[in-house]
Amino acid sequence: MQTKKIINDGNRAVDEMLEGILAAHPRHLKSVDGSPRSIIARDGPRRGKIGLVIGGGSGHEPSFLGFVGKGLADAAAIGNVFASPPPDPILECAKAADGGAGVLFMYGNYAGDVMNFDMAAEMAGMDDIEVRTVLSTDDVASAPVGDRHKRRGVAGNFFIFKAAGAACDRMLSFDECERIARKANDQTFTMGVALAPCSLPQTRRPNFEIGPDEMEIGMGIHGEPGIARGKLKTADEITDEMLDRILAEMAPTRGEKVAVLVNSLGSTPLMELYIMNRRVKQRLDDIGVSIHASWVGNYCTSLEMAGASITLHHLDEELQTMLDHPCDCAMFRAG
């Protein structure tokens, strides 16, 4: 049986969405002439600033283009649903974001994205644009701690891109921007839980099977299998299970600060996210870790998947400064 969607044509879904986004946010966003899948900030790139280009497959809105704007990313390259963008729109983003000082590519660690962004980086090099790449690898469930570089990038992108965008906006050097981006990634930890599948607009069939009374801890944002499937538990039990893994790795000490992101995978409502967030606060209070800032809502979705993720961003003075640095994006504002 096909799933129900409000679409016109599955093959046109991404381009029609982009038309709608540009219509809604003309003050923040525009596409590059002749390259409609390259979305750039109206008020971002400027001379001497390191350009920040992000991107990835569609279906994760507001990731990635929602984080394009002054103080955050200068441009986002848009792929088909759950598929990396090809090199050309990435290259166009790099050209648009380049202020003569170099361009930082940041995206989640997936095989397809790495190949396409690497090809675009080679092409940019031929145009005398220096490109460096920092991959996000915040998904604790996707590989053991010793294999951090193999982990996927998921909702923690939010904090990682935010730190890098602030560093770029503060006109720091290429080395500094890259260092802060890597540090932000190292200090960001995400765990997800899935309750029900999503379906692609072109296929309109569920992308994985799961029982009506089951959940899967650690599932990825494209339905990649997680670490444990079991009976659906209570919000507190689920939150504890996810936080236990995050805190075991992050190992915060009493008196330290974190930023919190409780993110919906698509169809899980704010009510449930706030119930989870309540538990996050209780647990952090218990260990004497204070919450500097929280975000609860849709930040990195997986179409209409049911489920949520929790991300903790371990702050020191520098990362807190980057987090508090103002930004003004189409779908996100801070400072």
Add this chain to the structure above:
Amino acid sequence: MTTIDTAHLAAMFAAIADAMSADRDRLCSLDGVIGDADHGIAMELGFSAARDAVAALDAGTTEPTTLLNTAARSFLNAVGASSGPLYATAFMRGAAVVKGKTTLDEADTVAMFQAMAKGIQDRGKAETGEKTMMDAWAPAATAAGEALAAGTGLAGSLAAAAEAAKAGAEATKAMIATKGRAARLGERSLGHMDPGAASAVTVIEAMRIALTG
């Protein structure tokens, strides 16, 4: 002795595009088991774009290298994903080996075929046994070279390649994925044919029929 010219190569892309359209739903089903069920869509999209782009070239004045590079770029920009860079690199490497030639003899054509496989390997960095399209492409490239050296001609060479690809794809059922998105499934990928290897068989068989059939 078969000689391949630009028009043959344009016809080859049309044949692969037709084969992908016919195979689309089977590939999506295979991908649904261990991926996100869109591999058939991406392959059809990519080869349709390649077919249309090369059809717009003047076969009389276009060299094979230009045609292959055109196919590579249009495939890549239609698809992105993983199959985009992998097949685009294949065609660009194929293009590089036959640079300067207006027609391809049998050895040139097999060299092009082998360069395609090498391009996929270099871009994806997968080895055989990792449950990817390389499990079809690598044995196919080897078999094509051996058969040509044994004097089978182009038809025999590509027939040997198609057979080897088929056996290679079949063998992926017994493998655990370690590369690409299916790698995150670990042992759950056992028993299922890799969709990238399955579509490689379709590509190679369509090439065989178009170039020697």
